[in-house]
Amino acid sequence: MPGHDAMARQAGEHLITRRVMLPRRVVDRPMRQVAKRILMALAVLILTTLIVWIDREGYHDNANGRVDFLDAVYYATVTLSTTGYGDIVPYSDSARLTNILLVTPLRVLFLIILVGTTLEVLTERTREEWRLNRWKAQLREHTVVIGFGTKGRSAIQTLCATGLKKDQVVIVDPSAKVIETANAEGFVGVIGDATRSDVLLRAELQKARQVVIATQRDDTAVLVTLTARQLNRGAKIVAAVREEENAPLLRQSGADAVITSASAAGRLLGLSVLSPSAGAVMEDLIQQGSGLDMVERPVKKSEVGRGVRETEDLVVSVLRGHRLLAYDDAKASPLQLTDRLITIVRAGGAQVEGQPE
Known part of the structure; x- marks a missing residue:
């Protein structure tokens, strides 16, 4: 089209x-995020293993009755993954209380880490939606x-x-x-x-x-x-x-x-051919923020009633209503309070119309 x-x-x-x-x-980069989740999952697994190992006397292994360190790691793994074969069980009050107060929250945390990617996507989507709505409301x-x-x-x-x-x-x-x-x-x-x-x-x-x-x-x-x-x-x-x-x-x-x-671009090329210095000045004027800038500003109260050449800046035009008057136009002087001046100033020396100070 x-x-x-x-x-x-x-x-x-x-x-x-x-x-x-x-x-x-x-x-963070994706691989770094994955590595963080793996480390967090390992930390939860190690912590659960230590909890079981410290209170190993309160657990019973159906195979031989005793719980060694490997059994503690095994129990922590199957418990956190919610598999729970039932071959190792807590039978003492302290072991059961520990499972309720510590192991169960760790199991939930472990599952959150495992499904963290999905949760992160949902959270990111919600966050982006909130940012977008907030941006629209404030714009x-x-x-x-x-x-x-x-x-x-x-x-x-x-x-x-x-x-x-x-x-x-x-x-x-x-x-x-x-x-x-x-x-x-x-x-x-x-x-x-x-x-x-x-x-x-x-x-x-x-x-x-x-x-x-x-x-x-x-x-x-x-x-x-x-x-x-x-x-x-x-x-x-x-x-x-x-x-x-x-x-x-x-x-x-x-x-x-x-x-x-x-x-x-053609006019600037022609001007540069006739006078490279004049072309350089024009190039400087259209590059805002360096060297000389051309800006529009309101007339100051101290300038009202004065001539165009009596202002502190180099005025090239006067905007009066919808008319643009050249600096040498007899109608441009004296300046009025509602006039706006097109001036040439040093970069950073004046604010452009409509921009915050």
Whole structure:
């Protein structure tokens, strides 16, 4: 289907739809877990053997009447495994009381260890269900990123460099391997086709603050944008397209901003040819968190009524309502309290709009 992303076709047998994967906690390797269970079972067996051996006078062996150490090991083994042949039995009051108070609890513990794998699976499933429900209940004003390729990764790196926490990012991708990689990096992932509304609902897109669409195909980006805008009318949607001719279609579909990756890369190449230094500065500006950063911030009370060039930061544009005014536009000055400034600052010198301090 033309609406499917190229990544979906490449995923092949690894494609799993409509599944939410939370970052996994660090657990022991399977062989180490098995070794731990074996050691625990041996410890219970040894303890039971010692209990029987210490009170061996209270036990009767139907074969010869006496209970030696091998008999104690044998009795402990058949008792813990609930086999109980009846050839060795406790007959004294102390031996019977010991079986009631000590051996029986040890038998239960031994069985729990033996079926520990099954219990662990059930417990893990319950724990994951609880974590998922808790995650859904707490998730608000988050960021949904569609596609975890080069563009999606770069977008997330930029957002995280400005203070966005990883638990506030949900990644949607059709490839299970890609989502596993995202989980390993600490992100929540949803496996599935983002053109489907049920997949986006699993990402809680209806509660998201912003959506980044970084798919491999332009037609997929259009379908995802339409679906996302239908589910969330107020979210900020930013989409990337390969061909500039598709940008108007993305805007008509509901995208607030459209980035043409091929044209942007071409312009940067041309600028670098004309002036390598200017190209280096532009590259620095789009790499958030190092060197110079371009950020948006509100006008400070002390700046109200002053000119654009009188601010403490290097202002390149003024956002007034829905109009973007250049720094040299006569209408940009004086600054108003409701204005927002697009400034160039040293990395880490200012907070980006909407990110926590």
